[in-house]
Amino acid sequence: MTAAIGVGCRLTSCPDAEQRVDLPLVLMYPAVAPATLRRLGPYDMTAAWDAAPAGTSLPLVVVSHGNNASPWTLRDLAAHLAREGFAVVLPEHVGNSRHDASLAGTLANLRNRPRHVSLALDAAMADPLLGAHLRQGPVGAVGLSIGGYTVLAAAGGRAWCGPHESPDGRPQRVEVVPDARLGALVLLAPATFWFAADEALRGVTQPILLRTGSHDTITPAEHGQRVCAGVADPNQVEHEVVPGAGHFSFLGVFPPSLNRPDFPPAQDPPGFDRATYQPRLWEDVARFLRRRL
Template identity: 50%
Template sequence: MTNTDTNLSCGCRLLSVDDAVQGAVIPLALLYPAIGTESEERFGPYPLEVAKDAPPAAGSWPLVVISHGNSGTPWAYRQMAKHLVQAGYVVALPAHTGNTRLDNTLAGTAANLENRPRHISLSIDAALGDAVLGAHIADARVAVIGHSIGAYTALAVAGAQPWTGPHESKGAPPSPVKVRADSRVRALVLLNPATPWYVAGSFSEVRVPILIRTGEQDKLTPLEHAYRVIDGVPDASLVEHKDIPGANHFAFMSKFPPEMTRPNFQPSQDLPGFDREAIQPELFADITAFLTRTLCAV
């Protein structure tokens, strides 16, 4: 069972995960229910109150992995992650090396499509094998939250078969992307999903509950991307979808620090009359309730 004790601290451990296939290191942060005093830490430009390396609270907690968007960072979802920790989850935040704000050299390549789902499985391995947290994670209770191409990533981990698109194929015929499903993943949350790499039949093996939230004003991944999933999975009754009025593609991300909030940095901007902070309490509550139903039901 999860714990909604907001007196729990948000612990934080920073790990480095080796990806032998990519020949790269995946930065991984683990946030978890902890006993300790929080203080503000900065992860690049992103502030968050955490208790670094604090002892974990007693109990066995479900694991949630968050997959960030293209050229992004997991810290753009830090408030969502902390909310989940306070609700009794361990949250893994991998940075998809080659497709981050600091290193975007693999964007638009088949290698990136192959690497991202593997990063999720490696993050699950690292969390379960961690000397401090491993004993506190319920290994049969794992969910993945993905935003934009992060939702592509979550679907691939859950058994979807992607194909290369025009960017990746470079004029060659589309080909199946080499990905491997991870049976430990029991539920998905997809936020403004990017799904152009999926075709008819791609979702035939996706049989886990899915929560989808889309932005009514999302011009980058409009509603058709979500309906590719809803119409493609074998059992549409496992999908819960809501379209958020006024929300754009970036509305589900945490508010950016003041020094990053400027008109020419699109992820920091909401449309006139919309406030991402105002909708996030309901969003977080919906995600938490969904994860409780799907991961914690006996």
Template identity: 50%
Template sequence: MAVCGCRLLEVADTVQQAMIPLALLYPAGGVEATEQFGPYSLEVALNAAPVGGPHPLVVVSHGNAGTPWAYRELAKHLVQSGYIVALPAHTGNTRHNNNRANTAANLANRPRHITLVIDAAYDQLKDHLIADRVAVIGHSIGGYTALAVAGGKPWTGPYERKTNPPQPVPVTPDDRVRALVLLAPATAWFRPEALRTVRLPILMITGDRDVNTPVEHAFNVLDGVADRAQVVHKVFDGAAHFSFMSKFPPEMTKPEFHPSQDPPGFDRGAIQAELFADIDMFLQRAVGTPPHNETR
């Protein structure tokens, strides 16, 4: 099984005038050690030499006030399956700095961050990446981000319009993105017809106990995209909005911290293997089978 290499860098966003923290995880040589990323730990080989390829690129877009490390186990699984994974922190909408939440600027910044991160990944690891073969995995507002960078045409929603009339959000699609995985996606920023320009294969995974983004958000995707047949929709029984994230460290797992909690009787750890397999199988079909023989 592949060693998981890790590079930490920052990507400049000249429009936002901010830096985007980015972790690149990739098949590598070397030896893994347990590393801390804030309160989260993961066994990786820091700054190890990349190996094999070319590999498809997967970018993970986290949720509101979130962190990419909440998807660390999925990211490492994908590296071990032969992908290179980019984990950006959406500056202004993270657990450390959430000052752009509920603003039109945040809706414009997030998709642009994805394009900048794709550029950075190709700059860092271009000899190990397949050209223009990118998938985006988005959770919650990360699902919005994925749909926007794939060609969706968003408008500001109720939170962003408190002091301004509705307005279109300026987003430039990135045609390097070839597939989307939407985990409990938030889609309220897309009006009817706004997703007709999204013409990519999509895997959408939701939970039937989700009160944050209930089933109407999924219907926006199913009814909105150009070809509903390109969307595979799977519902996990008993899952809520945060149930697709990695388990939080024990010191963060408490009732008042809602992302760490699941509905009674549901164990997010128990579904991880099935969740990972669903995503892996979809990505193999959508962006190509990675060269396993070169990474194992």
């Protein structure tokens, strides 16, 4: 009898010479080994910790979290991808995370985030446990909210910061080195404020799975429309407006300690059931990446 594929998980980091920090990383991948529960801040994660990866030529996916958030907010999606045969790396964006929000709303943050994507991919490919099990070739990228900006910028989008983000109070180009390894993008309620200029997204040529919420008041309909109209080939965008969903409805279900009225990321518009919707989202993402990578 074949053993069931579970989720391996490894906590590591990589140096960011520009910020002079170590960038925390979560690696998830298929594994066949006993799983144990571990508490990580407010989150519980059951995984085979530091277990050997199962399989070879695993396609790699990088996941970018939202503003002042944590990789663990997208842990359920990452775990589903791991069970489906993907390797996933989730960087914590230092300066714009739950632990360190010191650069939120700055030009530096807009520059740093796409670089973190490339550093995370480099680290996953060089990881002594996982690296040899990865497939060579295009990788996937998933981004939620400002993580959507991050993925689009890393994929070739040309962003401009606003005057409130610029050190001199004037809009200016966000200098980003695109990562040619990105072969397919998943955008969940993406924030696209920085791509309003003409031709800003023409350099994005990858196929895109786009999900937006009909009741999103933070990145409303125009953000998804900007992606659909702005990329090189709009026919490459698979867009669904999810009825009743809000901005945070694409995040995983939060633990009871955070599921309270004064914590907006845990809340959905009345009538929307995040727990029921999530498995459909996970499978949409897995199916898209399987087809496009």
